[in-house]
Amino acid sequence: MTNGGTQSLNKGFFGWIERTGNKLPDPVFLFFYLILFVVALSVVADLLGWAAVHPIEVDPETGERRVIAATSLFSAENIRRLWVEMPKTFTHFHPLGYVLVVMLGAGVAERSGLFGTAMRAGVRNAPTFLLTPIVALVAMLGNLAADAAYVVLIPLAGIIFAAAGRNPIAGIAAAFAGVSGGFSANLFPGQLDALLFGITQAAAETVFPNWEANIAGNWYFIFVMTFVFLPVIWYVTDRIIEPRLGTYSGSINPSANVADDSEPAEDAQDRPLEEGEKRGLRYAGLATLGVIALWLLMTFGPGTALIDETASAEAQFTPFYQSLVGGFFLLFLLAGWAYGKGVGNIKSHRDLVKMMSDSMADMAYFLVLAFMVAHFVAMFGWSNLGLITAVHGAEILQSLDMPAPILLALVVIFVAVMNLFVGSASAKWALLAPILVPMLMLIGVSAETTTAAYRVGDSATNIITPLMVYFPLILVFCQRWNKDFGIGNLTAMMLPYALWLLGAGLALIMLWVAFEIPLGPSSPVFAPPPTS
Structure with a gap:
């Protein structure tokens, strides 16, 4: 296949980004090297006597705040701890359980075809005028389907735009902007929330061991973000990108526009829904309503199983929030199973078990990464370097007396720039959270607020960095319609989306923080540091 324009890879700012990013090791080894760095730094910090006064804990003998001193990771205690507690360090890493449980269900929904069919049904009959916002909305909701949104919806958007007489590359751009630029926007929490809040909890516990993550802690924020990003993607697509691309005059069959048409055509994605698929969607809808009804019954029905009526008013719904990980597992599992029964690709419980097993096989890389990240986070905590950095960083922020909206905006910008070099959302948050989360909690900014700011910065620049894992795939999708479309064209096309979304x-x-709107149920913008 012709790859016109790819010579621009080595030129300009984005060429420098790609060359620099390609020199970074795999995230697994990146965290291995960071562990070595933390070990060396802990030795230096111990020798120099780095210390800080704990913001909460009191020495029972003196009645004064406890002093936290840096501890060498080469000490006998920490060496013993590393090897003796290695299984515990790995298995007790919060994101591990959160993500694996949700993915057991989501894997069935993806492999049964539910996610792909639901996205096709959502966009294929859209009116021409509303085509862009519908594609963008389905793309953002498609984040619940993880990789399926990239491989199903984005090429399908190009076909649908072409069939409607519009430029197909504009459809690809709108879908890519929604799936990746609107990565954190959604109407409901999902796999990403489980992953990010698992890391947030691990980071918060280095200073506040009793803090509990709430997977719905950003629910209100991401819900509103969806409807903030929607008109942005609509405007940029229809008013900026499509006029620049011009009128498309080629075939509506993408394989007819490339020099090498030996690769499979994507137009099968645009076929009408078959009766089995429609039946599967109906079954999946009924299963979804059933799970929602079950959770409402357990929450408000006899016994209120998911409400702790003995707790304070603020804590009564804690069991409900903690149950959402299991709730999404059951929702995806039963909806995917029901869809599979409807279309006929789940004929027995063995098919279901195989889909769940295959989804775990896809998590193999995550398990390797989680092992290394878990030890980085744990050893960073054992050294006390994270706590000392957070305490002194909080003191500096307090002395600057910076307005909270400005402070959170700086966090967003920092993350957006870092995202150009480290594409993995989990790896990046695992690197930043141990310092950002406790540091901002110490000055009264809730962990949910910091996580929300991270999500904004992490989303916007996904679509302009060649280091984003799906960037080459999007380029291939575009080249099916224009064989001379290169990586420079793709970056230039997506840059307006990145700037507008950022x-x-x-x-x-900034407005959310200024007006102190809760980010989710029981998730205020500001909260006093939790007591031990």
């Missing part, structure tokens, strides 16, 4: 996200987080 600006909208910054405005949203």
Whole structure:
């Protein structure tokens, strides 16, 4: 296949980003090297006597705040701890359980075809005028389907735009902007929330061991973000990108526009829904309603199993929030199973078990990464370097007396720039959270707020960095319609989306913080540091 324009890879700012990013090791080894760095730094810090006064804990003998001193990871205690507690360090890493449980269900929904069919049904009959916003909305909701949104919806959007007489590359751009630029926007929490809040909890526990993550802690924020990003993607697509691309005059069959048409055509994605698929969607809808009804019954029905009526008013719904990980597992599992029964690709319980097993096989890389990240986070905590950095960082922030909206905006910008070099959302948050989360909690900014700011910065620049894992795939999708479309064309096309989404996200987080709107149920913008 012709790859026109790819010579621009080695030129300009984005060429420098790609060359620099390609020099970074795999995230697994990146965290291995960070562990070595933390070990060396802990030795130096111990020798130099780095210390800080704990913001909460009191020495029972003196009645004064406890002093935290840096501890060498080469000490006999920490060496013993590393090897003796290695299984515990790995298996007790919060994101591990959260993500694996949700993915057991989501894997069935993906492999049964539910996610792909639901996205096709959502966009294929859209009116021409509403085509862009419908594609963008389904793309953002498609984040619940993880990789399926990239491989199903984005090429399908190009076909649908072409069939409607519009430029197909504009459809690809709108879908890519929704799936990746609107990565954190959604109407419901999902796999990403489980992953990020698992890391947030691990980071918060280094200073506040009793803090509990709430997977719905950003629910209100991501819900509103969806409807903030939607008109942005609509405007940029229809008013900026499509006029620049011009009128498309080629075939509506993408394989007819490339020099090498030996690769499979994507137009099968646009076929009408078959009766089995429609039946599967109906079954999946009934299963979804059933799970929702079950959770409402357990929450408000006899016995209120998911409400702790003995707790304080603020803590009564804690069991409900903690149950959402299991709730999403059951929702995806039963909806995917029901869809599979409807279309006939789940004929027995063995088919279901195989789909669940295959989904765990896909998590193999995550398990390897989680092993290394878990030890980085744990050893960072054992050294006390994270706590000392957070305490002194909080003191500096307090002395600057910076307005909270400005402070959170700086966090967003920092993350957006870092995202150009480290594409993995989990790896990046695992690197930043141990310092950002406790540091901001110490000055009264809730962990949910910090996580929300991270999500805004992490989303916007996904679509302009060649280091994003799906960036080459999107380029291939575009080249099916224009064989001379290169990586420079793709980056230039997506840059307006990145700038507009970043600006909208910054405005949203700053206004949200300024008006102190809860980010989710029982998730205020500001909260006093939790007591031990």
